[in-house]
Amino acid sequence: MNVRILLLSIAILTGAFSSGSLLTGCTSSKKAKELARQRAQKAGTQTAQSTPTRPAGSSTTPSSPTSGPDWRMTSVKSRYLHKDSSTVRVYMNVIAQKGQAFATVDDLGARFVLNYVIYPDYNNRERLGYGSVTLSNQNVTADVPDKEDHHLTVFFDVPKPKTVVSGVMLAEFVETNSGRKVLHDLPIRFRQTRLSDHFTFFDPKTGLPVLKNFATVNDTVLIRDVAGTSRPLQVLRYRHEFEAASSPMNTTPRTTPRSLNVDSTLTVTTNQPVILPAEGLYLFLADTTDANGVGLLVGDKRFPRLTRPEKLVKPVMYMSTTQENGELNRATDVKKALDRYWLTLMAGNQDVARRTVRAYYNRVEEANRLFTTHKEGWKTDKGMIYIILGPPDRVQRSRDREVWVYNQRANVSEINFTFTRRPNQFVEDHYELVRYVEYQPIWYPVVEAWRTGAIRE
Known part of the structure; x- marks a missing residue:
């Protein structure tokens, strides 16, 4: 019988952003974390999460x-x-x-x-x-x-x-x-x-491993082993824009690029601090002919939080129609278009719009924090499910599979989402969702709840 590790997931709320108009007044990081603590107190726990x-x-x-x-x-x-x-x-x-x-x-x-x-x-x-x-x-x-x-x-x-x-x-x-x-x-x-x-990657200040797949631009990073060995590594930097997750009901296979174009290269020495001055996906290799290395996604200074309108506009694709996504992506003034988008959905109610904006982007930030692999966490399949449905009630894990179990959503007593592990040359903890058209009765009502401001954190 499979060993099943049941993980009681706790919702995490963190601060959002400050961009003016509806994109201001979001919950501060301290207040949001207090909300998370209160939810954790109510839920209790018998088993621990595998994510921080x-x-x-x-x-x-x-x-x-x-x-x-x-x-x-x-x-x-x-x-x-x-x-x-x-x-x-x-x-x-x-x-x-x-x-x-x-x-x-x-x-x-x-x-x-x-x-x-x-x-x-x-x-x-x-x-x-x-x-x-x-x-x-x-x-x-x-x-x-x-x-x-x-x-x-x-x-x-x-x-x-x-x-x-x-x-x-x-x-x-x-x-x-x-x-x-x-x-x-x-x-x-x-x-x-x-x-x-x-x-x-180790933190240069503490000398301890950093258990995440991302850093921010101009961070000082240190790649090393337990013994502190000094050896050269080759580093490839990519500026590829990876696609965001498709709908859970989209069973049509998506084409993936067979190769990525290298933007720049450098050589680093292990156990020596190095500053990564540009955003992008970095791959550290013992030799450029190696099939696998150590990957690190470098975001802007606010990552995993999104702050710039041109980045804030992307994650709303999970709750938007094709027409809405097209209008937002074509907008010349993205900030005004995004404000108009949220106000239109909330029937002009600014209070409801601000509350929903805050809740949605808190989940986007936490998805980035928890699920970033070779691409931003909000773009991953896990990130998409987490943003729309929130944290699962429990998780069943095996070597190459995770099953997220939600006890009740949209009048369904229990719904499972199965993720299979798809390691790549950058990371080994990337997972992809097994998609089914049967998710429609669960997915669309929750999306509609977001669109009407009924989701509250």
Whole structure:
């Protein structure tokens, strides 16, 4: 029987943008995150997300073990790097909360136990290895550059099984007071490795891996391995405009470009900071003949937030007619056209329009934050579903598939969206939706709710 990791997804709201008229007055990042925290408090959690959440800023003072609610693990995101021929280093970004407080290093060590088991695959329960991880200031750190980011980084080493090419590590966080267990899965390639199994992007300030596929223009990035090896890498930069996701009901295969035109190249040295001065998709390679490398999407200074009208106009395609999309894309004054678009949909009600604009672009920003791969997160299939329907109620995962389950939408008791993993030369965590025309009765009513301002966050 497949191992199923059920993830209780929590809606995340962040600030939107400031562009004047209807595109002003959007919820501040702090207020939006407070809304997310309140929703998380109501929902609770028994299993953790595999994507990072960003709850509201609050006190991180350790709380008494006997006072108030129990600690809850609300987010886990992980990756691995090969440390040497016999060991893999695992990094986990975790967020744990107790009421409005966020766990410190001492809280995590005092209230959680971490165990792991390695299996050959999701449907094979033969144990290849297992262990317990002591959570202390020796392997847990709170060093994060963003003051509103409350994740802790846990790192530990795992011995490589000698007889298998790959496996899946199932990690279990146990809250010691309640016994509540939080599961998280991490596929690991032990043999036949790629560059991305050894090198990733680290934060130059903290010396910790950055568990995301994007940066912003003029950011200082550092690509390195666990040992801090110095070696040259070739970097290709592309300026290709990838298409946004098509309708969930569009079962016609889309053509994809067989090759991308390289805009520019450079050479960098691992373990040495480098500034990427231009937007685009970067591919770091050990050799230009390699089929796979380490990809990084570099956006403008506000990414994952969209602020410029010419960028804000694109994501509304998911809730617009063909005619509306055409008019918006042909507009000479995009900002005025976008204002007119929202006001027309909301029958001239500016309050409803502002509220809907805020809700919609909060989801666009969070889709960028969570699902950016070789293209912006809002353009991905996951991003499209997340923007329109919000976070799923639970997720079922296997090595190459994710199923998002929504308990009730548009008078349907349960609806599933299946995503299959489609790795490419840039990233391995890109997924594509399995499309069905039968989604129409669910999809169109929710789109109509957006168009009438009925969606509220």
